[in-house]
Amino acid sequence: MALSITEVCTGCWACIGVCPNQAIHADEPIFAIDPEKCTECVAEFAEAQCAAICPIECAIVDELGAPLNPPGSLTGIPSENWRVEIVRL
Amino acid sequence: MCLPVPLNAMPSGGACGAVSDALLHLPEPIRAKVRDHPCYSEEAHHHFARMHVAVAPACNIQCHYCNRKYDCANESRPGVASELLTPAQAVRKALAVAATIPQMTVLGIAGPGDSLANPERTFETFRQLCEKAPDIKLCLSTNGLNLPEYVDEIARHNIGHVTITINCLDPEIGMRIYPWIFWKNRRIRGREAAAILIEQQQRGLEMLAARGILVKVNSVMIPGVNDEHLKEVSRTVKARGAFLHNVMPLIAEPEHGSYYGIMGQRGPTAAELQALQDACAGDMAMMRHCRQCRADAVGLLGEDRGAEFALDKLDAISVDYDLALSRRQETRAAIFRRLDAGRETRRAFRVWKTETKVMTTIIPAQEPECRAPPTATDCRPVVMAVATAGQGLINQHFGHAREFLVYEASPAGARFIGHRKADLYCAGAKDCDEEEEDEEGRSAASILERTIAALSGCEVLLCARIGYAPWKRLEAAGIQPNGEHAMEDIKDAVLAVYREMAATGKLAPVRQERA
Numbered sequence: 001m002a003l004s005i006t007e008v009c010t011g012c013w014a015c016i017g018v019c020p021n022q023a024i025h026a027d028e029p030i031f032a033i034d035p036e037k038c039t040e041c042v043a044e045f046a047e048a049q050c051a052a053i054c055p056i057e058c059a060i061v062d063e064l065g066a067p068l069n070p071p072g073s074l075t076g077i078p079s080e081n082w083r084v085e086i087v088r089l
Numbered sequence: 090m091c092l093p094v095p096l097n098a099m100p101s102g103g104a105c106g107a108v109s110d111a112l113l114h115l116p117e118p119i120r121a122k123v124r125d126h127p128c129y130s131e132e133a134h135h136h137f138a139r140m141h142v143a144v145a146p147a148c149n150i151q152c153h154y155c156n157r158k159y160d161c162a163n164e165s166r167p168g169v170a171s172e173l174l175t176p177a178q179a180v181r182k183a184l185a186v187a188a189t190i191p192q193m194t195v196l197g198i199a200g201p202g203d204s205l206a207n208p209e210r211t212f213e214t215f216r217q218l219c220e221k222a223p224d225i226k227l228c229l230s231t232n233g234l235n236l237p238e239y240v241d242e243i244a245r246h247n248i249g250h251v252t253i254t255i256n257c258l259d260p261e262i263g264m265r266i267y268p269w270i271f272w273k274n275r276r277i278r279g280r281e282a283a284a285i286l287i288e289q290q291q292r293g294l295e296m297l298a299a300r301g302i303l304v305k306v307n308s309v310m311i312p313g314v315n316d317e318h319l320k321e322v323s324r325t326v327k328a329r330g331a332f333l334h335n336v337m338p339l340i341a342e343p344e345h346g347s348y349y350g351i352m353g354q355r356g357p358t359a360a361e362l363q364a365l366q367d368a369c370a371g372d373m374a375m376m377r378h379c380r381q382c383r384a385d386a387v388g389l390l391g392e393d394r395g396a397e398f399a400l401d402k403l404d405a406i407s408v409d410y411d412l413a414l415s416r417r418q419e420t421r422a423a424i425f426r427r428l429d430a431g432r433e434t435r436r437a438f439r440v441w442k443t444e445t446k447v448m449t450t451i452i453p454a455q456e457p458e459c460r461a462p463p464t465a466t467d468c469r470p471v472v473m474a475v476a477t478a479g480q481g482l483i484n485q486h487f488g489h490a491r492e493f494l495v496y497e498a499s500p501a502g503a504r505f506i507g508h509r510k511a512d513l514y515c516a517g518a519k520d521c522d523e524e525e526e527d528e529e530g531r532s533a534a535s536i537l538e539r540t541i542a543a544l545s546g547c548e549v550l551l552c553a554r555i556g557y558a559p560w561k562r563l564e565a566a567g568i569q570p571n572g573e574h575a576m577e578d579i580k581d582a583v584l585a586v587y588r589e590m591a592a593t594g595k596l597a598p599v600r601q602e603r604a
Contacts, residue, residue, distance in 0.1 A: 047276065
């Protein structure tokens with residue numbers, strides 16, 4: 001049971017500071033979670049800490065690849081406006 | 090929320106005469122603390138340089154005007170940085186800058202995330218720099234969420250200046266600016282999030298003020314969201330101990346990818362910003378010279394020399410600590426001497442004028458001086474733009490100016506009211522009258538038109554030099570170019586031009602409009 005970080009990560013370091021298991025390291029080009037150490041914070045907190053502070057939607061996913069912060073959940077930008085942003089990326 | 094506390098009667102923005110500075114009313118110990126701090130003193134920003142080191146990447150809140158995905162070396166706005174530094178790298182860079190730019194007085198940590206969401210990196214940077222360059226003032230800026238927790242540590246590190254970004258006091262307004270915060274191991278959203286953030290900011294402000302640390306409050310003006318509310322913010326933060334308020338315009342473009350940018354939230358016009366700053370000025374010292382700089386900016390405000398000090402270039406810069414320190418001290422002393430001499434000259438000039446009633450060449454003798462009653466109220470105020478490369482002088486070619494400072498001249502004197510960004514019109518030594526295209530295929534004429542649009546509301550443009558073609562275009566747009574005051578003190582020149590306009594009958598009475 002472990003979370004992982006996708007390529008949309010911007011490397012802002014927020015997750016590294018809050019992980020209770022020191023499971024995250026600054027890998028190139030994006031950060032990475034050590035699956036051996038990650039507990040998804042089940043025993044420690046109500047929410048996985050990396051996902052609770054991460055500012056980037058879809059950057060943290062579970063073992064099935066499902067984002068803990070799906071599109072629109074952090075920015076509040078409604079779906080009809082998403083295309084604008086996706087084109088820019 | 091309990092606030093009332095009587096507010097000091099304070100001169101509104103237009104303090105009098107050529108020495109007007111928004112901080113003149115402050116007690117001497119505070120003025121001494123900010124007189125070489127470019128981000129706190131309008132006068133200092135002409136002469137002293139600052140740098141931000143980007144050591145604080147993480148953030149603990151989301152603001153609708155910010156998008157952490159977008160980072161561009163050509164962008165100049167808060168939250169943007171080109172390379173993240175470790176504390177050791179930041180100190181190396183700071184020492185290189187302080188050795189190369191002896192006007193540097195200040196090192197700040199302003200992100201690109203939040204300084205206090207990265208406390209170890211932030212305080213380690215301050216600790217190391219304090220050892221190696223004890224003359225450099227330290228400051229930080231924060232969203233305030235973690236501020237109460239770190240006030241004691243801020244005081245321990247001898248950080249004399251803190252900036253808090255406070256956009257609201259009302260959680261109903263806050264929830265339209267902040268979608269979430271990270272607080273006590275949870276992501277909290279909506280009204281509850283805004284309420285916690287606001288409470289932390291206000292507590293932090295009071296705690297800093299109680300420890301004698303100077304607090305400046307930054308607010309982002311978001312039309313239709315918090316613009317009216319910022320007047321109350323200004324009164325409240327003043328009552329709680331902030332000594333300076335800086336209302337900045339929202340920067341929001343679709344290409345920035347922020348919520349406001351994508352949702353089409355507009356920023357204020359220059360006139361709207363100025364009106365709000367003037368409305369707040371009745372209660373509080375207002376700052377109008379902020380350039381909303383990047384989290385890794387280097388140099389004088391309005392310029393950015395960050396690229397000269399990128400990590401890969403630092404090895405080529407050798408630093409002799411002691412020599413650099415003594416050069417900075419000499420430079421600082423020389424600037425203070427020049428400022429004091431300028432003040433003394435202006436004071437003597439005013440005394441001489443009052444005593445002798447003699448008008449100098451800049452005030453035609455046959456005309457009454459505009460500042461003297463009873464004609465004083467008959468003269469309407471005039472807004473003028475100035476091209477300057479620093480030192481408080483009119484010393485820049487129109488075509489080389491990346492920005493213009495804006496002053497308002499009135500019978501009460503000259504006062505600084507803001508700045509306008511310009512596209513660089515002249516790309517080099519070539520004659521700037523030519524219809525050349527730059528690398529992006531923009532013609533000089535179209536760049537000039539945008540610059541003229543940015544100067545709307547200004548009647549006069551003061552610069553060191555200007556080409557014939559731009560001169561004609563400015564004149565046609567109702568902006569009178571003037572190159573006669575090259576290398577003169579800005580405020581003296583603004584007043585001289587104003588008196589000349591009064592003398593030649595260009596300042597027809599507008600008493601009914603001003604009443």
